[in-house]
Amino acid sequence: MNNTLDEFKEELETCFGTSCGFCERGCPVYQTMKVKTLCMKGRNRTMLGLLQGKFDITPAVVQAAFECTLCGNCDRWCSLKNTEHTRAFREYLLKHGYEPMKEHASLAASLKNYGNPWFQPRSARNKWTKGLNIPKAAPGAQDVLFFAGCTSAVMKPLVPSLVAGAKLLQRAGVRFATLGQDEPCCGSTLLRVGQTEAYEDIAKKNVERFEALGVKRIVTACPGCYTTLKKSLQDHGSKIEVVHITKEIADLVRSGKLKVKRSTERMTYHDPCHLGRLGGVFEEPRDILRAIAPLAEMPNHGMESRCCGAGAGLQSAFPKLSRDLAAKRIAEATSTGATTLVTCCPFCETQLRTVPGIKVADLMELLLSSVENGEKGNDRPAPGKT
């Protein structure tokens, strides 16, 4: 369950006592802004000062709380739960009279009215399944539930990646169902922007629903949904397993069940924070990509990967900073000499495409294309957009 900021006070004091500042080096926001309240050491001190009553909620306090993508890089070198501190910090501010940022309030309002944060009608959620013959989930009728996630399902440019994922699962013989237009939001956005109670309400309902359907495994293509559903199920003591689609597909690629047409084009891979550092999935997407093309790693990859800047409400509330982070990541990608930057997160994809310089491709789309080409003997260029 989610701890409150007061419950983290001892950890904040431990950070103060330690004061190593090792979190500064990999923090994409601090390295861009260079203001100490925006690195974890300074942010922890800000929370401590606030709890000590040294100052009130000032604009800098709000900035410290919300100018963070919760990417988890600060946890990389530290045994404290820094990312959780920041989430609790946001919740604390909202509980102590700070009004949600208008951009975040807007996401929450859409979620309440439409079941997704993007003001798209509920009917839009199921459009991506057209022609795929995916059964709708019913109690006891399926073991595997494919969870599309709001962003990929309702944002048109992202639909092909979802379709590719589903087609690959079908080719692999995985029998799965979806919730169609009744699929709920996982609550990730609410959790990350500090609206904890609203998230917990959604999480509880979601778990009850999954349990009622009798599913044993949830497969998702969205890293944000992946970590959030895992957390929700774990918090409620459910035994339902959540896996990211790359885990499901990687074995098929490794065993050669999917015949892949390999490209000679050099590609690089961006670890989505929620899949890699926060989700612990590093090798499966790489194994898939290595089967498709030569992989050139960025200087910061794996646990050291840098956030694209989209996460935890930064993209909506602080677009300039968010884009600066994306630009840094694109610069890193181009420095590898790769012509394509591959990722497997709808947020990362959208975000990285805002900065020109390199073609950005979705891993599932790329794999499906390589498999289709492999089967047909074609030599089509890899999908992707700059």
Added chain:
Amino acid sequence: MSYIEELTTALGKEKVLVDPAERFVYGADWSPRTPDEFFPPDVVILPRTTRDVQRTIKVAYEHGIPVTAGGGLTGMLGGAVPLFKGIYIDTTTMNSVVEVDSKNQTIRVQAGATLQEVNDAVHPYDLWLPHQPESKWVSTVGSAIACDNDSTFGVRYGKILNCLLSAEIVTGTGEVLELGHRKAHFTSSGYKLKDLLAGSEGTLGVITEATLKLEPIPATRRVDMLVFPRLGAAVDYLSRLLKAGLCIEAAHINCKRRLKFYTQTYKQKYGKDPEIPAWGEALLAISFAGDKGVVDFQRDEAVRLSKEFEAQLVEERELVDSWWTSKYTLEFEPFKQKWPDSQTKKKFGAADPGVPVGRLEEFYHKFVEIAEKHRLDIIGMNAYLEHPNSIGFSLSCAVYVDYRDADEVKRFREYHDELSKMAISFEGTMSTFMSDTHQKAPYLELEHGASLRHMREIKRLFDPKGILNPGKKFPREESP
């Protein structure tokens, strides 16, 4: 117009922080203190250029406002804490590389670049800056000079002063000066004002740029540990290696208590502290680096010579690797660094005296006695060889401090002071890597005697109004 308004006009509001939360975070460093012991400055400046620093100091000079400059705020004794408020200059916003001159093996950087950023910049040229304290990820070039901290590789390359060729500073009047000898490695010309900067704690000027000497990256490195029956035997052994002509890269003597602090990964793997022979009193960690054949020869020769000193080579590589990881690579498994784990309840606190090499063992017993007298849990003693190809060492005499307990913090400070003064009575020095700060300021005369008067005159020359980091080195009432 207030001085803060003047600063905002001169620099632009994006470089001037006045929000109480933003100022608050600059009010404490790494030194043991209670969680409510913050000294926030009145305003924080985020300079980008030397000109920004100069403008700031000119305003401060005109209004007589204290100016404290800082980097990563990892000082172990409060050196960059703005005790008297005023202006805090966060130099970390000045971290650009001005020039890498690979042919002449030098780098010119802004002083806010971290030591790691310097090494990231020169790595493509197969060069490195061997000044490597454990805080290298956040310790900045300016702070390393101003604090005169120590380095893992001191016995081969020395401390930061051995790497420093030239530095640009802004004095207490706002004058910009270049001190040093450009890219030449040494000089016989003039007074060596550059050397005054080492350990100056920002009391003579704010360091804004530096030219540093780089070294070729050694191709291979071998690290070993040896157990000795006495601390003095480890010192004698190192002397013997130097006499033999071996080029030691790193040499650290740990008392057996201290080892436990540096073996977190071992503990994580095996769930227990490493065991060393019951007779062992000292553990020497030693490294050689260079071409493989040369390294192998030197290492084998060192192992052979160890038999003359009743030493035993540590065969358990996990123990050696755990120590080295903790000290140098900082790449802990499973991706966690040691400090918060070991400091949840109490934190590391140390005194940093220096004593004559032949009296290490005698001083060690004094350290234990004084720590016990002040009722502090002992972490242990570490002796780091910090002088190139010589036996001279700095000492870290470490204890745990319950920083939530004001009485224990007070006892730590008393312990620190007593041990520092004890070092002088041992014909040594109070400080070898933390500088004086405000902590040792009241009794600097004990160490320096009549020459302290001349130090005050030097301070007055650079900072006539005494606005630069007041309270450090000299108690504030004594500042010029």
